[in-house]
Amino acid sequence: MIFQDCLGIDIQKDLVSAVYVKSSFKGIQIIAKDSWNYAEGDRPSMMAENINRFMAENNAEPVEIFMGIPSDNLMIKNVSFPSAVKENLRETLRYEMEKILPVNPEDIIYDYIVKDSGAGLINIALVVMKKKEMDFFLELAGFIKNGVTALTVTSFIVNDFVSEKIVRDDDATLLVVRLLEKRIEFSFVSEKDIAAGGFDSGKPLSENIPVQIQKIIESGRDSDSLRVMGCTTDPGAFAIDAGSLSEFYLKADFSAYDLESDTFIGSFALANLYSRKSDFLNFIPAVNRRKKDLTPIKYLILISAVFLLSVLFYLGAVIYKKNSALTYYEKEISGLKDQALVVEKAISEADELEKKIMDLKLIFNSKPSALEIHKEIVMILPDNSWLKQFSIKGDTVEIQGISASSSGLVPLLENSLLFEDVKFLSPITKDKDGNDLFRIGLKIETSLKEKPEK
Structure with missing residues (x-):
């Protein structure tokens, strides 16, 4: 009953009660409830005025409306038919009615x-009411704004509600008892039989059950599993003498539903009828029944569709953003690849040019000038070394100088393409500041060495 508003109307002797409920993900909530007394002879239109005003004052529209009637004047007959007539059961009943009922x-x-089916038979409980007594309720349903969804028997609906909603520790068949202002109503529903009735609240239950229930119990079909259950909003104030009908007297506590009074138990159970999946009695002809309001279902579908579209839009936006980022980075990588190719090409051309220069030097075997030699030595010496004297005799070069650490000078000079046979010509000495005084001799290469591969 998600997002479904329902109105339950319970009509009993001289009293009408109504409960309006809304349902949501949080559960069923009672929005409003009220009751009105009526006297014998009051017209249905007068009773409908109170109900219509109640709906208007509480904005109870559109709703599913379920109306329940007393069970005093019902005639119940359990009959069986071949399973083959299940599809046309109502038509079969119409033809067989004279044989079934007097x-x-x-x-x-x-x-x-x-009730059940098997062994080629379908068992039903036929519930009959005289037309002249039912006309009053059908006329009342016609005066209620927007019509009534179902006209049923309140006692049976309370019995079903209790059986489905109240937690018990056994599977016993329930004889459900409901206390009204001046009378007691009860209903019995088992897999094989149903019965309902009512009597004055001043008399004990064990003395006032109808003959139909008494015969069911005496036959032994349900005596082992029968439990009497009283429905009340105040468990401590309601007690019924069940006599020998049951080993246990159970209490269905309706106080949790915020009903405040036993008067509203029937109308509350009727308001929850929308969620019922099983069959229930409905005396309104099919052509006159109010169609179930599908607006809440459509609203739920709309919300679901909007939510689904929102999720799809969000996922689409995320995918689009990721694809855009991927395209951007692919473009950037492609540009960097082009730049890398340009750099690689320049490096390759520089290597080729350097190789050509070295080849030319080897071809001409040109001897470097004194200025080139001096420049090469000065470029090789580290920042902590200084050249004091420089002399060239033929292919031999002698240098003298000062260095903070002269031990690494020989390897540096040997790495040059211009020099070979580099060595210290005298021991290293120290000046007054602790620096090395060095004297190194080296020879000029007669044939230039190839530069090592990078």
Whole structure:
């Protein structure tokens, strides 16, 4: 019953009660409830005025409206038919009515509940009410704004609600008892039989059950699993003498539903009828029944569609953003690759040019000038070394100088393409500041060495 608003109307002897509920993801909430007394002879239109005003004051529209009636004047008959007639069961009942009941089919209104089927048979509980008594309720349903979804028997709906919602530690069949202002109503629903009735609240239950229930119990079909359950909003204030009908008397506590009074138990159970999946009695002809309001379902579908589209839009935006970023980086990488190719080409051309220069030097075997030699030595010496004297005799060069550490000078000079046979010509000495005084001799290469590969 998600997002479904429902109104339950319970009509009993001289009293009408109504409960309006809304449902959401948080559960069922009672929005409003009220009750009105009526006297015998009041017209249905007068009773409908109170109900319509109640709906208007509480904005209870559109809603599914379920109306329940007393069970005093019901006639219940359990019958069986071959399973083959299941698809046309209502038509079959119409033809067989005179055989089943000692009344004129034109004088009654009926509905049925399928109890069980098997062994080639389908068992039903046929519930009949005289037309002249049902006309009052059908006329009342016609005066209620927007019509009524179902006209059923309140006692059976309370029985089903209790059976489905109240947690018990056994699977016993329930004889559900409901206390009203001046009377007690009860219902019995098992896999094989159903029964309902009512009596004055001043008399004990064990003395006022109808013959139908008494025969069911005496037959032994349900006596082992029968439990009497009283429905109340105040468990401590409601007690019924169940006599020998049950080993246990159970209490269905309705106080958790914020009903405040036992008067509203029936109308509350009716308001929750929308969520029922099983069959229930409905005496309103099919052509006159109010169609179920699909607006909440459409609203839920719309919300779901919007949510789904939002999710798809978000995922699409994320994918688009990632694809855009991927395209940008691919473009950047492609540009860097082009730049890298240009640099690689320049390096290759420089290597080729250097190789050509070295080849030319080897071809001409030109001897470097004194200035070139001096420049080469000065370029090789580190920052902590200074050249004091420089002399060239033929292919021999002698240099003298000062260095903070002269031990690494020989390897540096040997790495030059211009020099070979580099060595110290005298021991290293120290000046007054602690620096090395060096004297190194070296020879000029007669044939230039190839520069090592990078």
